[in-house]
Amino acid sequence: MKLETKCLHAGYAPENGQPCALPIYQSTTYKYDSTDHVGALFDLSAPGHMYSRISNPTVAAVEEKIAALEGGIGALCTTSGQAANLLAVLNICSAGDSLVAVPTIYGGTINLFAVTLKRLGIECIFVDGDASPEEIRAAFKPNTRLVFGETIANPAISVFDIEKFAQVAHEQGVPLVVDNTFATPILCRPFAFGADIVTHSTTKYMDGHAIQVGGVIVDSGKFDWQNGRFPELTEPDESYHGVCYVRDFGAAAYITKARVQLMRDFGCYPGAQAAFYLNLGLETLPVRMERYCKNAEQMARFFAASDKVESVSYPALPGDPYHQLAQKYLPDGCSGVLSLTIKGGREAAVRFMDSLQLATNEVHVADIRTCVLHPASATHRQLTDAQLVAAGINPGLIRFSVGLEHIDDIMDDARQALEKV
Numbered sequence: 001m002k003l004e005t006k007c008l009h010a011g012y013a014p015e016n017g018q019p020c021a022l023p024i025y026q027s028t029t030y031k032y033d034s035t036d037h038v039g040a041l042f043d044l045s046a047p048g049h050m051y052s053r054i055s056n057p058t059v060a061a062v063e064e065k066i067a068a069l070e071g072g073i074g075a076l077c078t079t080s081g082q083a084a085n086l087l088a089v090l091n092i093c094s095a096g097d098s099l100v101a102v103p104t105i106y107g108g109t110i111n112l113f114a115v116t117l118k119r120l121g122i123e124c125i126f127v128d129g130d131a132s133p134e135e136i137r138a139a140f141k142p143n144t145r146l147v148f149g150e151t152i153a154n155p156a157i158s159v160f161d162i163e164k165f166a167q168v169a170h171e172q173g174v175p176l177v178v179d180n181t182f183a184t185p186i187l188c189r190p191f192a193f194g195a196d197i198v199t200h201s202t203t204k205y206m207d208g209h210a211i212q213v214g215g216v217i218v219d220s221g222k223f224d225w226q227n228g229r230f231p232e233l234t235e236p237d238e239s240y241h242g243v244c245y246v247r248d249f250g251a252a253a254y255i256t257k258a259r260v261q262l263m264r265d266f267g268c269y270p271g272a273q274a275a276f277y278l279n280l281g282l283e284t285l286p287v288r289m290e291r292y293c294k295n296a297e298q299m300a301r302f303f304a305a306s307d308k309v310e311s312v313s314y315p316a317l318p319g320d321p322y323h324q325l326a327q328k329y330l331p332d333g334c335s336g337v338l339s340l341t342i343k344g345g346r347e348a349a350v351r352f353m354d355s356l357q358l359a360t361n362e363v364h365v366a367d368i369r370t371c372v373l374h375p376a377s378a379t380h381r382q383l384t385d386a387q388l389v390a391a392g393i394n395p396g397l398i399r400f401s402v403g404l405e406h407i408d409d410i411m412d413d414a415r416q417a418l419e420k421v
Contacts, residue, residue: 003069003186004286011065011279024276025057044243044260054263058272062279066206066216069185069282070198073221074255076263077214077275081181081201083268084215085109085148088177088199091258092230093145095121100139100146100169102129102160103387104153105179107375110387113148129153129160136168145229146174146197151190151329152182154365155375155399157313157339159325166194175223181205182335182366186289193329196223197254204366205335207281208288212274217258221251233257288368288404293333295410296402302411303340303400308348308418310396314338336402337365346395348421349374353398355420358405358413370403370410 001009012022030049032038040046049055059077067075078084093099101113103126113124127139129149147169149160162178169176175196180188184205190198200206202214225233225246233253236242239261245253263269270278293316300314315326316334326334342348353361359370375397402410 006065006068007282007285010068011061011063022058022061022276022279024272026272027056028052043241044248044256052272053267053269054259056269056272056275059270059275062275062282063216065279065282066185066200066202067218070180070218071185071189071191071220072198072218072255074252075216075218076255076259077202077216077270077278078263079215079268079270079274080213081179081199081203081215082108082112083266084199084201084217085179086112087258087262087266087268088197088217089113089117089122089146089148091254091262092175092232093117093122094232096143097121098123098125098141098144099148100125100127100136100144101148102127102150102153102165104129104156104158105148105150106154106181109179114387129158133164133168136165137172140172144172144174146177148177148179150179150181151188152315152335152337154182154337155339155373155397157315157322157334157337159315159322159329159334161325162190162193162195162329166196169196170194173227173229182337183330184285184289184335186286187293187333187335188329191220191222196220202278202281203364205281205289205292206285207278208285208366208368209277209281210364210367210369212270212277214270214274214278217255219252219255219258221255223254225253237261289333289335291404292336292366292402295404295407296334296336296338298407299400299402299410299414300338302414303338306418308343308421310341310343312338312340335366338400338402340398340400341394341396342398342421344396344421346374349396349398352417352421355417356413357416358409359400359403365399365401367401368404370405370413371401373399373401375399 041050063075125139166176177197178190178195180198181201181204198218200216233245245257249256297316303309304312315322342352353372359372362371
């Protein structure tokens with residue numbers, strides 16, 4: 001099936017007389033015919049749902065759909081994108097380990113990696129996304145367990161060179177994890193370029209309507225965990241009576257461990273209602289992404305032509321430094337998010353944003369409605385000046401998330417706001 005069809009039909013196939021819409025299984029618990037059956041569930045020797053902290057039929061259908069869209073072997077939904085990134089790392093990293101990441105990732109993820117994980121004894125080594133393979137290799141340590149990047153960086157809107165980082169990661173015997181939130185599988189499928197694990201904040205384009213917070217981890221099932229570097233996947237798990245994930249679950253070892261060990265212990269699993277809303281967003285995702293990209297490219301050209309705008313970052317523009325990478329990884333569009341810098345710095349940026357009438361100033365992005373944010377004052381407020389520069393953020397930078405309104409209305413609103421700068 002094509003992606004457009006998978007968005008509608010993957011994950012849930014109603015049988016004769018069943019509802020066409022995905023049912024909401026609003027239940028924490030499930031009934032079993034015998035104690036032995038329950039025991040088999042806890043031994044991981046029988047399929048089924050034991051408790052909704054680990055799995056739920058409604059959420060499972062959405063997980064199956066997202067795995068199909070990304071081309072993975074399995075997926076695990078979480079209560080936020082941050083939770084997805086946290087579990088993706090902790091699934092194979094422990095105290096004393098390290099990971100390599102590019103600094104242009106979302107500010108919240110930078111804090112997670114550089115501050116919170118550091119307190120847990122996990123070091124994050126940042127390396128420039130434009131670094132050469134040799135420079136990337138130099139960042140590795142013997143205890144490095146994974147590499148992390150974002151397909152389209154938030155809010156720098158730079159494009160991550162997936163193949164380059166995948167090649168180096170695999171040379172070093174570790175997986176590449178890619179946050180594919182802004183691109184979605186409609187615009188880019190990182191597994192096709194060598195990524196091993198994909199994460200999303202489903203709060204953004206996948207949901208699309210700003211009604212639920214969520215995240216997801218998708219496992220390609222292609223990484224060889226038996227290279228001697230990942231004993232947590234190849235040696236018996238004492239918390240599950242000696243289950244060995246690679247031996248017992250094969251290609252699905254990583255995603256199975258994330259669910260039955262980490263989700264069991266952290267409990268950050270979404271409810272059935274949230275999954276139902278997410279599924280509604282996924283059903284229209286291809287149609288919406290096409291419109292987002294079209295509107296965003298027109299707005300990028302509009303801002304680039306303004307004498308009150310210092311610079312615009314949108315990889316679809318021919319003059320953008322990431323245009324060539326965008327043609328390779330994002331041939332169908334670069335999402336609906338662009339960044340622009342207003343001449344005059346922070347004060348001019350704030351004046352422009354406060355003058356907008358249609359676009360809303362909110363701590364959100366990738367919505368059906370046009371919205372704006374000043375990252376240095378909001379999502380990246382906790383970063384140091386050096387970290388802001390490394391993340392591609394200056395005081396006057398504005399993240400402009402183009403919605404699905406008519407392009408003339410979005411443009412008219414931006415025009416009148418620029419006149420007041």
